[in-house]
Amino acid sequence: MASTAASASSMPSGRLQTAGPGGRWLIRIEHRLEAERAQLPLWMPVALGGGIAAWFALPDARGWAAFLCAALAVALAGMVLPGHTRIGRAVGVGALLAMLGCMLIWWRAERVAAPVLARPAVVRVTGRVERIEPLPARELVRLTIMTDPVASLPRRSPGSGREGGSATGDVSRLDSDPRQNRQAAALPPRVRVNLAVPDLPAGLATSARIALQARLMPPASAAVPGAYDFARVAWFQRIGATGRGFAPVEVVAPGDPGNAGLRTRLTGHIVSRLSGSEAGIAAAFVTGDRGSIAEDDAEAMRRSGLAHLLSISGLHVTAVVVATMTVVLKLLAMFPPLALRVRLPVVAAGAGACAAVGYTWLSGADVPTVRSCIAALLVLAALSIGREAITLRMIATGAFLVLLVLPESLAGPSFQLSFAAVTAIVALHEHPRVRGWFLKRDEGTARRMARGLMSLLLTGAVVEAALMPIGLYHFHKAGLYGALANIVAIPLTTFVTMPLEGLALTLDAVGLGAPAWWAVERSLSLLLWLARSVAAAPGSVAALPAMPDGAFAAMVAGGLWIALWRTPMRRWGALPLIAGAVWALMTPAPDLLVTGDGRHLALRTVDGGMAILRDRAGDYVRSVLGEGGGVEGELPPLEDQPGVACSPDLCVARRDGRTIVATRSGYPVPWNELVAACAKADIVVSDRRLPDGCRPRWLKLDRAMLATTGGVAVSLRSGRVVTAKRGGRHPWEVPETIAPPRPPYRERRVGRNGGVSDAAR
Incomplete structure (x- = not known):
């Protein structure tokens, strides 16, 4: 009886009554969870995010439904574990939260559904200006317009494709004259256009109604595997088309600028007080407007690991809150009767x-700023009730709330970078050993300053380690000296630049802000010098080709395991973390990258770089192909490389025993020559539909094939082929489209060899 009582008392709270090896394992897990019971709530946003991530990763509704059924089965299994133990409750709650996350993002994606432009078109846009974003560095202004509805033009059903397929109903037109139809074309409900600054009407404000001619195109999908997928981002913003507007721009009715007008005026005031990129950075600190920052300086900020300073987030909101609280406390403390009767900290x-x-x-209430505001409010609430303010529970609560409201933000780098950084900082300083290292002591000034410097250095190194996988996954590059740069940049921004800028804006009310603005400009010049110096340092940036999703998921899982547990079992997180890192580093860079339109390709050179087919390609295409190939610097022309022969219309390259043929102009190649070249080639790439007689030995990447696959990455030695489109059925991959009528007559042109080609081809 005594032994029975002793064994019963040693049981966990759930009183596991199982025997055998399985029962002993459950008892061990129960003991582990009992020791970590204070950490279990931290996994709630992880489970919710896991369901959201599963929806993004799985291809279609059948996969999403299967995930929901599997999660429900796991939840039911957790309920029937012996004795309703802690492990059963954890498994059940986690599975239910994963179900909630998957259903939430599914519902959200359907709720924001809006038709997308079917094809590029020149149309007349009329509607209400929703947002104005000045881009002075590019001499552009970006307008987001809510278009006027026109219900009489055809829409294509989801899955019918943007170029092919039939409309869902009869083609009805507003007028029998096709030229009038072109003027009254139905458009997606929200479009975004760029205007040259001279074309912008004076006094244009948000909510104004305007009319203009614009060349619009559907939101672009990822150009190559692993590249930025704007189509997904635009779907959740309900942007159905983007493009370029042309003068004249007619203001049909004036608007009420509201807070956007205040932002515009404040940005203009700041830019007028400073010059160059210093003005753009100063405006970014206050209004979030980064349009005045030169592209070279913006790239230097990214390469040096300081780009986070340009996005209004936790650092900026914290500085504003702390400054406000300090001023209010000092002012109220000057009145003793008030200080004695009121809790001034509250x-x-x-x-x-x-x-x-x-x-x-x-x-402007962008997503990163809203997240930071929520976190700040949670910290202030904890301070008001006398609780510890900055904890992992506060971070988990903020992440949970953001995912409930904006579940799509999980897939964006902004959410991942911000929460990874703050989680790494708090987890590091909650560790008992680290907390012991940096406790305040009765010691000399030199030792105290050295201890503070070491704290900053260690924190910066841990944050950089946490952010590097995210940066490499999304941007294919990461700064290596960011920890050192941030040791100077963060204090400089928080304690010097932002207070000085606030003082300058305050003094401008009485016309005395010039000295403060001079000091602001000097501090920003120092920040830019730091960014440029770090960015130019040898080996400042690590470049990596597109990372496999599985490798990234393994590193995230390992990092979360290490950060959220407190007992020695946290060390097991090193296994998936190291495995994911090795997987990512061992993934070979592609030898051939082809964009989804077939116009551009990059081929691996003998020295390990990438050479580009069309040397007149724009900066965006060059950066996408360079990042996809994991290389830094300029991409040389393909025709200058050894083993490559090019004519004005065709290039033939030989690499690793493979022959690649690519068209490089809009002129047709004689049929006999093209068929003969295809027969000798392993891969043929073209931005046009090639004839059936063109039969390469391996891959035929013409317009028809690329419309199905999207951009393609090819490893010539291993034969590995990765496509940007993977047959998914997410809403932005098979959207409902809206098709403006085509011009009445197609322009035709005479080719170089006498053939006639369609200009719209």
């Missing part, structure tokens, strides 16, 4: 909360 926290909300509203 009043200051309320003022800080108002400042955080106002700053978020002023800066």
